[in-house]
Amino acid sequence: xxxxxxxxxxxxxxxxxxxxxxxxxxxxxxIASLWSDAWRDLRSNPIFLIGAFLVFCMLVLSAVPGWxxxxxxxxxxxxxxxxxxxxxxxxNWFGFDVQGCDxxxxxxxxxxxxxxxxxxxxxxxxxxxxxxxxxxxxxxxIMDSILSRITEIFFAIPLLLGGMLIxxxxxxxxxxxxxxxxxxxxxxxxxxxxxxxLQHKNNDYVVAARALGAxxxxxxxxxxxxxxxxxxxxxxxxxxxxxxxxxxALSYLGIGVQPPEISWGLMISDAKDxxxxxxxxxxxPAAALSITVLAFIMVGDAVRDALDPKLR
Amino acid sequence: xxxxxxxxxxxxxPVLLGATFLIYFLTFALGGDPVQxxxxxxxxDPLVAxxxxxxxxxxxxxxxxxxxxxxGVLQGNLGETLNGRQVLxxxxxxxxxxVNLAIVAFAIEALVGVTAGIMAALRRGKFLDxxxxxxTLLVISIPVFVTGFVLQLLLGVExxxxxxxxxxxxxxxxxxxxxYLLPGFILASTxxxxxxxxxxxxxxxxxxxxxxxxxxAKGLPRRRVVVNHALRNALIPIVTFLxxxxxxxxxxxxxxxxIFNINGIGGLIAQAxxxxxxxxxxxxxxxxxxxxxxxxxxxxxxxxxxxxxxxxA
Amino acid sequence: MTSIDKTTNVPxxxxxxxxxxxxxxxxxxxxxxxxxxxAKAVNGVSYSVDAGETLAVLGESGSGKSVTAQAIMGxxxxxxxxxxxxxxxxxxxxxxxxxxxxxxxxxxxxxxMIFQDALSSLxxxxxxxxxxxxxFRVHRGMSKKDSLAKAVELMDRVKxxxxxxxxxxxxxxxxxxxxxxxxxxxxxxxxxxxxxADEPTTALxxxxxxxxxxxxxxxxxxxxxxxxxxxxxxxxxxxxxxKIAVMYGGRIVETAPVHEIxxxxxxxxxxxxxxxxxxxxxxxQELYAIKGLPPNLLNIPSGCAFNxxxxxxxxxxxxxxxxxxxxxxxxxxxxxxxxxxxxxxKEQIHG
Numbered sequence: 001x002x003x004x005x006x007x008x009x010x011x012x013x014x015x016x017x018x019x020x021x022x023x024x025x026x027x028x029x030x031i032a033s034l035w036s037d038a039w040r041d042l043r044s045n046p047i048f049l050i051g052a053f054l055v056f057c058m059l060v061l062s063a064v065p066g067w068x069x070x071x072x073x074x075x076x077x078x079x080x081x082x083x084x085x086x087x088x089x090x091x092n093w094f095g096f097d098v099q100g101c102d103x104x105x106x107x108x109x110x111x112x113x114x115x116x117x118x119x120x121x122x123x124x125x126x127x128x129x130x131x132x133x134x135x136x137x138x139x140x141x142i143m144d145s146i147l148s149r150i151t152e153i154f155f156a157i158p159l160l161l162g163g164m165l166i167x168x169x170x171x172x173x174x175x176x177x178x179x180x181x182x183x184x185x186x187x188x189x190x191x192x193x194x195x196x197x198l199q200h201k202n203n204d205y206v207v208a209a210r211a212l213g214a215x216x217x218x219x220x221x222x223x224x225x226x227x228x229x230x231x232x233x234x235x236x237x238x239x240x241x242x243x244x245x246x247x248x249a250l251s252y253l254g255i256g257v258q259p260p261e262i263s264w265g266l267m268i269s270d271a272k273d274x275x276x277x278x279x280x281x282x283x284x285p286a287a288a289l290s291i292t293v294l295a296f297i298m299v300g301d302a303v304r305d306a307l308d309p310k311l312r
Numbered sequence: 313x314x315x316x317x318x319x320x321x322x323x324x325x326p327v328l329l330g331a332t333f334l335i336y337f338l339t340f341a342l343g344g345d346p347v348q349x350x351x352x353x354x355x356x357d358p359l360v361a362x363x364x365x366x367x368x369x370x371x372x373x374x375x376x377x378x379x380x381x382x383x384g385v386l387q388g389n390l391g392e393t394l395n396g397r398q399v400l401x402x403x404x405x406x407x408x409x410x411v412n413l414a415i416v417a418f419a420i421e422a423l424v425g426v427t428a429g430i431m432a433a434l435r436r437g438k439f440l441d442x443x444x445x446x447x448t449l450l451v452i453s454i455p456v457f458v459t460g461f462v463l464q465l466l467l468g469v470e471x472x473x474x475x476x477x478x479x480x481x482x483x484x485x486x487x488x489x490x491x492y493l494l495p496g497f498i499l500a501s502t503x504x505x506x507x508x509x510x511x512x513x514x515x516x517x518x519x520x521x522x523x524x525x526x527x528x529a530k531g532l533p534r535r536r537v538v539v540n541h542a543l544r545n546a547l548i549p550i551v552t553f554l555x556x557x558x559x560x561x562x563x564x565x566x567x568x569x570x571i572f573n574i575n576g577i578g579g580l581i582a583q584a585x586x587x588x589x590x591x592x593x594x595x596x597x598x599x600x601x602x603x604x605x606x607x608x609x610x611x612x613x614x615x616x617x618x619x620x621x622x623x624x625a
Numbered sequence: 626m627t628s629i630d631k632t633t634n635v636p637x638x639x640x641x642x643x644x645x646x647x648x649x650x651x652x653x654x655x656x657x658x659x660x661x662x663x664a665k666a667v668n669g670v671s672y673s674v675d676a677g678e679t680l681a682v683l684g685e686s687g688s689g690k691s692v693t694a695q696a697i698m699g700x701x702x703x704x705x706x707x708x709x710x711x712x713x714x715x716x717x718x719x720x721x722x723x724x725x726x727x728x729x730x731x732x733x734x735x736x737x738m739i740f741q742d743a744l745s746s747l748x749x750x751x752x753x754x755x756x757x758x759x760x761f762r763v764h765r766g767m768s769k770k771d772s773l774a775k776a777v778e779l780m781d782r783v784k785x786x787x788x789x790x791x792x793x794x795x796x797x798x799x800x801x802x803x804x805x806x807x808x809x810x811x812x813x814x815x816x817x818x819x820x821x822a823d824e825p826t827t828a829l830x831x832x833x834x835x836x837x838x839x840x841x842x843x844x845x846x847x848x849x850x851x852x853x854x855x856x857x858x859x860x861x862x863x864x865x866x867x868k869i870a871v872m873y874g875g876r877i878v879e880t881a882p883v884h885e886i887x888x889x890x891x892x893x894x895x896x897x898x899x900x901x902x903x904x905x906x907x908x909x910q911e912l913y914a915i916k917g918l919p920p921n922l923l924n925i926p927s928g929c930a931f932n933x934x935x936x937x938x939x940x941x942x943x944x945x946x947x948x949x950x951x952x953x954x955x956x957x958x959x960x961x962x963x964x965x966x967x968x969x970x971k972e973q974i975h976g
Contacts (some may be wrong), residue, residue, distance in 0.1 A: 153330035156601045158563030161581075165593055166338045168585040245455050249567060252457050255585055265455075272461055276469065286458040294453035301449070422734075522745040528700045530811070531733030544750055603865050620795040621749055 014269050019098065034230070038306035045306065051298030058292050061108060061301025062115035071105045073262055087280055094284040097267070103281060107288050110262040114292060116174040117181065117247040122240040124182035125189050130232055132186070137228075138220050148194070151187035156189060159184050159246055167255040174263075176254050177247050185239065192235055196228035203227075230307045235301030241293040264289040316622075320612045324605045331601045332385070332594075334376050339590045390595040399595040402580055407599075409576030413568065414561045416489075416496030416501075416523075421561075422554055423506045429511020429550075430543065435515060444512065448505035456564065460498040460571045467494060499568040503557045514546040521545065526570055548618050555611030559604030627938030632808055645717045646673040648697070648736075655692050655875075657922075658704060660871040664922040666692040668875040669711075674851040676818065681854045681866035681883070683898070687919045689875035690855045694821045697853075698738050701730050715819070734764045737812035739841075741824040743804035744865030747796035753780075753807050756790035760814040779810040783840060802833035806840065813844055819851040826861060838865060859902055863887065866901075868962055871895050874920045877949060878966045891952045891965035891974040895936050929968070941968050 042048045061068060083100035094103035096290040118150040157165075160185045163177075170176060200206060201224060209219050249257030251265030259266060271282035382389060390399040432444035451459070485491065518524060519542045529605040562577065569578030577596055584592035616622050654792030655667035667689040674680045684690045690772045695701045697713050699720065713720045715736065720728060740746040748756060757779055767775065770859050771791060780788035781805040796804055805825060812820055822841060824833040842865045845852050854866060862869060862883065869886050871879040871894065879892040899914035917934040920926055926933055932942040945968070954962035967973055 021522055031421075049618055088479070106564070149326060150330070152327045153334055156327055156331040156559070156604050157335065157562045157597065158600070158604075160566070161563035161597055161600060162335075162338070164566065164581060164585060165335060168339075168588060168593065241453070245453075249457060252455075253582065253585070255503075268455075268458060275465055276460065282458070286455070290450075290454040291504065292460070293455070294449065297449065297453055451776075521744060522740065523748040525700055526740060526746045526811075527748070529732055529738045530763070531697055531729050531731070531762060532759065533729065536763065541748055545748070619750060621797050 015088045034307065039302065041306035043150030044300060045302050047298050048302035048306070051295045051302060054291060054295030055073055055299055058111055058295065059279075065108045065112065069105045069108045072248050073101060073106045074260070083237070087226070095278070097281045098270060098278075103284050105266075106262050106267060107264070107285050110264050110267060110285065111288065111292070113130060113174040113257050113261060113263045114244045114247060114289070116295070117178050118240045118244040118292075120175070120178035121181045121185060121243040122236050124178065125239070126232065126236050129186035129189025130193050132292045133190040133232075134197055134220065134225065136190070137194040137197025138224065143247040144177050144182045144194070147190070151190050154184060154187040157184065159242075160249055161163055163246060163250055164253065164255060170255075172250070172258050173259060174247070174260060180241050180242075185243065188239065189235065193228060193232050196231050198223055200224050211243070231304075234304040234307065235263060237303060238297050239299070244289070244296070245293050249300055285291050288298060316616060317613065319611075320609055324609060328601065328605055332382065332598050333378060335594055335597050335601070336381060337374070339594050340374065340377065367432075385598065390598070391591040393589045393591055399592050402592060403577070403595060403599060406576050409574050410562060410565050410569070410578065412492055413427075413496055413499060413565055413574065413576060414558065416492040416560050417500035418554070418558060420497055420508055421500040421504045424500075425507030426511050426550060429508045430515060430538075431574045432508070432512040433515035433519070434538065441512075444508060448508050451501050451505040455499060456502060457567050457571065459501055460568060463494065463498060464571060488521070495568050495572045495574065498571070499561060499564055502564070503561065506557075507550065507553065511546065511550055514549050515542060518542040518546040544618075548615065551614050551618060552611055555607045555614070556604075557605040559600060562600050562603055645714070647676045647716065648853075649673040649712075650693065650697065651712040651714065652757070653693060653696060653713065654709050655696050655701065655706060655711075656709060657706050659923075662923045665925060666706075666875055666922055667696065668925075670872070670875070670877055672880070673854055674819065677845075677849040678868070679845065679852040679854055679866045681856060681862040681869045682872060683856060683859065683862065683869055684872035685857060685919045688871045688872040688923060691823055692875075694738070694823055694853060694855055698736060699732060700738075700819060701865065714766070716792075728763070730787065733760060733817070734815040734819065735817050736819045737815070737817040739805075739808050739812045739820065739822040739825045742828050743801070743808045744796060744828075746808060747804060749796060752793050752795055753799070753972060756796075757792075757811055757814060759833050760811065764815055775814070779814055780807070781894075782813070782844075783810040784805070801829050802837060805829060805833075805837050809837070809841060809844070813848070816848050817850065819853070820845065820869075821853045821855070823855045824857070825854075827856070827858070834861070837848040840864070859898060866958050871898070874925055875922065876930065876966060877964075880949070880964045881952075882964065884961050885960070885963065889974050891970045892965065892967045893969075893973060894931050895938050896973065897934075929966070937972070939969070 060308055066072075079099045079101035081100045083096040084098040086100075088095040094107060097103050097106070132147055136147040159181070163180055166180045166183070167177070167179035206219060206223050209223055214223075248254055248263065248265030248268070251263040252269045254269065267285035268282055268289070271278075271285070275282050346398050381391065388400070390403070392398050393402075428444055432441040435441050518537075521542070523545075524537060527537045532541075565574075565576060566578035566581050568574070569576050570582055573579075577600070580592065581596055584596070585591075636954070645687065648957070649671075650673070651671050653667055654665075657664040657666055657827060666687075670693050672680060672682070682690045682693070692701070692706075693789075696708060697715075697720070708721060709886050711721070715731070719881040720731070722730070725816045747753070754773050757776035758769070761772040761775050762769065774782060777788050777792050785803055785806055791799075796807070799807065805828075809825070812822075820841075825841065828835050829837060838861060841852070844850075852865075854862070856862060866883045868882050869880065870877050871886075871892065873894050879886070879890065879895045886895060887899065889965075890899055894915070896917040897913070901915065903912060915934055916936075920930050920933075928941070928943040928945055929935070929938070929947050932938040934944065935937045947966045947968045949964040949966045952960050952965050952970055952974060954960060965973070
């Protein structure tokens with residue numbers, strides 16, 4: 001039953017597919033509908049909405065902490081030892097830490113370092129890992145082999161352990177931590193991007209575009225990238241949360257962000273010895289950290305579910 | 313099968329070389345001054361410093377230093393610290409604690425994680441499934457050093473006051489297996505959540521496979537369909553994850569051991585960081601990379617056992 | 626929903642047979658609840674098969690032919706699938722009312738199914754011997770050893786060379802044709818009364834297709850089984866089927882004994898299918914094709930589901946769902962087993 005006459009190929013399988021035009025239109029329609037379907041899904045998904053709201057809050061909080069608290073933790077009179085470990089009151093919502101500093105102010109201001117680490121690391125990782133993955137997947141051959149072997153080497157070193165290794169004996173701040181985490185984290189995105197490109201590279205629409213004489217760069221940017229990027233974005237969102245957690249862990253161990261800078265990890269580390277006596281000193285920064293990590297993971301999870309047609 | 317194993321072994325060699333180089337590079341070429349660190353806050357005595365530099369070839373070019381190190385490692389010499397202790401001795405002392413801890417954690421992770429994942433997958437969308445999804449999300453989000461710390465106090469201190477002394481607050485070898493229970497659980501927690509979610513997704517996926525439909529059409533009881541046909545295939549990615557995770561369990565032990573004062577590899581690392589003992593760090597991390605590669609090798613073998621398509625490829 | 630009632634009242638015409646047929650599907654409806662709405666996959670299908678008889682169910686993908694088969698087999702995913710009404714009588718017993726465990730015992734032993742893609746339908750991690758033997762172990766309680774001996778026997782029966790040596794091989798080590806033979810062996814294992822073959826040869830090379838079809842037909846004759854052959858390939862049907870049911874949009878649009886349909890189709894859709902077969906004697910002429918796409922099951926066209934694509938559609942086709950009319954000769958003589966769900970079946974067959 002070969003059918004050479006009609007434009008609508010009968011082999012599409014789905015009863016609901018619209019009229020098919022040229023290959024390019026079909027492909028763009030498919031990408032557009034993938035994202036618009038996903039968006040329709042996300043708009044009504046409470047997990048996504050809550051997560052996105054929290055992410056938004058964190059971004060605002062770190063950009064303009066002054067909107068949320070009148071004090072700054074860096075002022076000369078920010079801490080009074082007399083207030084040491086005082087529990088929360090109506091005026092000082094989160095109470096005071098061991099130095100007598102207002103925990104609310106410090107928790108708010110500490111968001112900045114976490115968000116810097118999360119955003120900067122993820123941006124670096126996506127750029128480097130994404131670009132190299134695209135290259136390796138598309139070019140294949142020797143380039144692919146070399147890059148893949150290199151990622152294997154990086155994969156052998158656990159993120160936190162490698163972070164400790166590099167950070168030890170170094171002046172830590174949000175930027176160096178980001179650089180270190182990105183150094184160790186890019187292979188993950190590389191792998192996903194590479195396999196994603198490989199998966200789409202041999203799809204009919206790419207083969208068709210190539211047969212029609214489209215240039216390699218054009219095919220890669222216009223046809224492969226938009227398709228391959230979905231899983232990369234999902235993993236990016238989730239690992240943003242993971243990087244924030246890793247920064248906190250490094251700071252907790254004393255080799256991340258250094259005082260007088262503030263970080264949730266540092267605050268938790270300072271608070272742990274007096275946890276039973278004054279649990280609030282630990283719980284508020286811990287909650288802020290957990291909620292932030294949670295928010296990014298929720299968004300990533302929801303986007304992944306929305307983009308996965310198999311789950312429908 | 314034998315050829316497959318040999319191929320994998322050969323492939324592991326460049327990774328091991330590359331990883332040690334990377335570790336060595338990250339620590340020494342980029343690192344601080346170990347001699348100064350030994351001296352602490354005050355300025356190091358220039359004469360002593362020069363002597364130490366001479367003794368440990370610290371002024372040699374980086375590549376020469378690495379080559380010396382590598383040949384040493386191949387002869388079983390991981391170097392010594394600047395105060396003269398053999399790194400290998402330090403590691404052999406600390407290693408058993410971490411191995412025990414990792415084994416307990418791994419067992420918890422594999423047993424609890426896979427079971428919870430299966431239960432969630434078979435009750436997709438129901439209450440139990442939602443509960444598993446939510447609790448794993450929380451476990452992944454809350455940093456280990458917070459969960460660990462809070463659980464240590466709640467279970468170790470508060471529960472003890474109520475008369476249940478199951479979870480000692482701080483690690484004591486004489487407690488035997490019991491001593492590893494809580495630290496092991498905490499070390500496992502994040503991976504446990506991932507394993508649970510992975511099992512759930514993987515099983516849900518294989519439950520939709522054509523061969524599972526065939527199994528149903530053959531009139532097999534549901535239990536047999538799930539266990540022999542769906543789960544058997546779903547295990548393949550789970551085993552891969554578990555194997556790769558063995559390495560990160562050892563890495564994560566730093567924080568767990570810090571919380572419970574266990575003098576294992578993690579304690580050693582924390583101490584090395586504090587004293588800026590680069591050789592110890594490099595030695596430990598190299599060892600952990602070796603463990604990771606070994607675990608991967610085992611995974612590859614298991615993979616071949618579980619998936620005949622690979623065995624005969 | 627008067628239209629459905631109308632279809633119900635007309636019993637499906639079929640070849641005369643004594644007593645109850647082996648399998649009788651009565652006014653079966655299947656729908657899938659998706660987030661985009663309710664997809665009505667099967668909308669009142671009735672057909673029957675007798676022992677030793679072959680019914681070919683013909684239709685495009687999405688016509689509901691496979692869904693009907695899966696409903697008979699009891700392997701529909703529910704949810705999202707749902708069977709709001711209908712009966713599936715197997716040896717006089719309504720399968721839909723059976724307790725789950727009894728239904729399960731019928732699957733594989735009394736009714737078996739052959740799937741289209743043997744590679745994905747066989748479990749990649751078990752040997753073919755284990756998968757064949759499983760039938761005997763589960764349904765007959767045989768030991769592992771005995772069941773393997775049975776598996777070798779079965780593989781011999783479906784003419785797999787060196788069966789004894791290959792019983793420990795995995796599915797991916799066989800060729801496509803051999804894999805489909807294994808699927809057939811698995812379905813035949815317990816000598817069921819009814820076999821449902823869902824496009825058993827579609828995934829195979831043309832040269833192998835005939836061999837596999839012949840094997841299937843031969844085994845069916847030997848065991849006097851009922852066979853439901855689901856296909857979209859009219860060529861396959863002519864050789865093996867006794868009668869044909871053509872499905873479109875979840876309904877049966879035409880039923881007929883096999884050879885009559887080629888001579889005189891009574892539905893424009895069947896006509897279209899026949900015309901789109903390439904023919905050597907018409908070489909050089911443009912090939913006929915049915916215009917348009919299969920109906921969207923979420924939103925089936927009103928009236929006759931085929932009307933948007935039908936070259937002969939009139940106003941009545943857009944408003945009234947045609948029932949399955951009994952088809953007769955011009956003088957009113959009964960044509961046994963023939964039916965057409967077209968308002969203009971007379972014009973189609975006699976015009």
